[in-house]
Amino acid sequence: xxxxxxxxxxxxxxxxxxxxxxxxxxxxGVLAEQEMIPERFLLKIMRSLIAAGxxxxxxxxxxxxxLNREPKDISMLDVIRAVEGDTYLQRCLYDVxxxxxxxxxxxxxxxxMSVIQSELVKQMTSVTFDKLAAREKEILETINPCVSHA
Numbered sequence: 001x002x003x004x005x006x007x008x009x010x011x012x013x014x015x016x017x018x019x020x021x022x023x024x025x026x027x028x029g030v031l032a033e034q035e036m037i038p039e040r041f042l043l044k045i046m047r048s049l050i051a052a053g054x055x056x057x058x059x060x061x062x063x064x065x066x067l068n069r070e071p072k073d074i075s076m077l078d079v080i081r082a083v084e085g086d087t088y089l090q091r092c093l094y095d096v097x098x099x100x101x102x103x104x105x106x107x108x109x110x111x112x113m114s115v116i117q118s119e120l121v122k123q124m125t126s127v128t129f130d131k132l133a134a135r136e137k138e139i140l141e142t143i144n145p146c147v148s149h150a
Contacts, residue, residue, distance in 0.1 A: 006048075006084075007083045009042065010045050011076070013042065013049070014129050015132050015136060016034065017055070017067045018067065018074070025058055025066045027065070046065060052082030054079065074129045075126070076124045076132075077125045090117075
């Protein structure tokens with residue numbers, strides 16, 4: 001399984017927003033600059049995050065983007081699904097008819113991959129952006145304890 005660049009950017013976008021005070025808005029341009037993401041790509045990713053209910057947008061002079069849910073209610077898996085859709089380690093986990101051996105999902109490899117897939121989903125669901133934001137703040141304080149980063 002390999003996550004695409006858009007998902008990595010989405011993680012960075014949500015983490016950035018999770019480190020801000022609740023409800024704070026940020027323009028796409030500011031977010032793109034601070035997270036070093038091409039603005040046009042950021043706006044494309046943002047559409048997926050808004051459609052998934054993770055972000056919300058505001059129009060007008062005071063427009064921008066804000067989290068639509070609390071960081072504790074947004075998992076890494078939520079972001080992956082918003083950007084990439086459901087992802088699986090092996091095709092036969094979601095399409096048993098795709099097996100070239102015609103096992104219909106009944107083999108030792110499928111069983112093992114199913115267990116691994118379940119554990120991966122469990123782990124990615126347990127990693128929420130409140131936890132990531134707290135850890136990011138610790139990391140930033142270690143890098144330069146004299147500078148406030150949020």
